[in-house]
Amino acid sequence: MEAFRIPHLPSAAYYIPNFITKDEEEALLAKVYAAPKPKWVTLSRRRLQNWGKYCLTVDGVRGVPSARGTLLEPLPAWLTWPVQRLVEQGVFPADAPANHCLVNEYLPGQGIMPHEDGPFYLPCVATISLGSHTVLDLYPPQEQSHRDGCGENGCESDSAHARLPAASLLLERRSLFVQCDDVYRSYMHGIAERAEDDLANTDGTLLLPPPQAAIQERSTRVSLTYRRVAKAIRSPMLFRR
Numbered sequence: 001m002e003a004f005r006i007p008h009l010p011s012a013a014y015y016i017p018n019f020i021t022k023d024e025e026e027a028l029l030a031k032v033y034a035a036p037k038p039k040w041v042t043l044s045r046r047r048l049q050n051w052g053k054y055c056l057t058v059d060g061v062r063g064v065p066s067a068r069g070t071l072l073e074p075l076p077a078w079l080t081w082p083v084q085r086l087v088e089q090g091v092f093p094a095d096a097p098a099n100h101c102l103v104n105e106y107l108p109g110q111g112i113m114p115h116e117d118g119p120f121y122l123p124c125v126a127t128i129s130l131g132s133h134t135v136l137d138l139y140p141p142q143e144q145s146h147r148d149g150c151g152e153n154g155c156e157s158d159s160a161h162a163r164l165p166a167a168s169l170l171l172e173r174r175s176l177f178v179q180c181d182d183v184y185r186s187y188m189h190g191i192a193e194r195a196e197d198d199l200a201n202t203d204g205t206l207l208l209p210p211p212q213a214a215i216q217e218r219s220t221r222v223s224l225t226y227r228r229v230a231k232a233i234r235s236p237m238l239f240r241r
């Protein structure tokens with residue numbers, strides 16, 4: 001992985017262009033869009049699918065995260081081969097592979113507020129981009145008191161937008177982006193709500209290689225974000241009284 005390390009950032013962020021082939025991208029997108037309608041959670045700025053884990057409410061039914069714990073269910077087969085490739089690539093160890101995947105869909109003009117993914121997961125997230133590039137902004141650490149609401153993707157911050165990103169990274173379609181350890185724990189990441197990106201005019205450092213044209217129009221992007229749930233309970237039976 002060292003060969004793919006992004007310079008000028010703390011330990012550690014990595015970028016691998018063309019991590020998957022065009023055929024693999026097409027097959028993954030077909031599966032994402034073949035998922036049953038109720039699998040989609042529609043938020044104001046994007047839609048998402050949650051695979052591999054679910055949480056219990058105090059009543060013991062599926063629902064939002066709670067102190068009762070996180071339960072794991074196996075990832076479907078179509079989301080499993082990338083898990084294996086991430087192990088082969090050295091992103092996750094073979095004895096602790098990714099066991100959870102959030103699938104995000106962004107239409108042009110949509111994004112995600114600056115946030116951190118939080119202690120729910122081991123400090124490493126691997127993102128495969130499908131269908132479109134995007135530009136991901138990384139924001140340097142800030143005071144605890146500025147952290148706002150917490151939800152499915154971690155803790156968000158409105159105030160981070162007011163600051164300049166430490167880096168803006170071009171994530172091409174079919175690429176892999178990995179953030180671990182210090183970057184995972186202390187930086188926030190977000191995607192500005194834009195329909196196009198002016199790659200000649202970013203606030204922070206832009207990841208090379210530069211594309212042919214400075215203005216890149218976004219199309220619909222689907223991201224597969226693989227993580228490992230830190231502490232999971234494997235059997236719902238534990239919750240029966």
Ligand SMILES: O=C(O)CCC(=O)C(=O)O
Nearest residue numbers: 102104117127153223225
């Ligand atoms: O779509 C992306 O690349 C970022 C998604 C993200 O930050 C998340 O799911 O927590």
Ligand SMILES: [Fe+2]
Nearest residue numbers: 116117153189
């Ligand atoms: Fe995130």
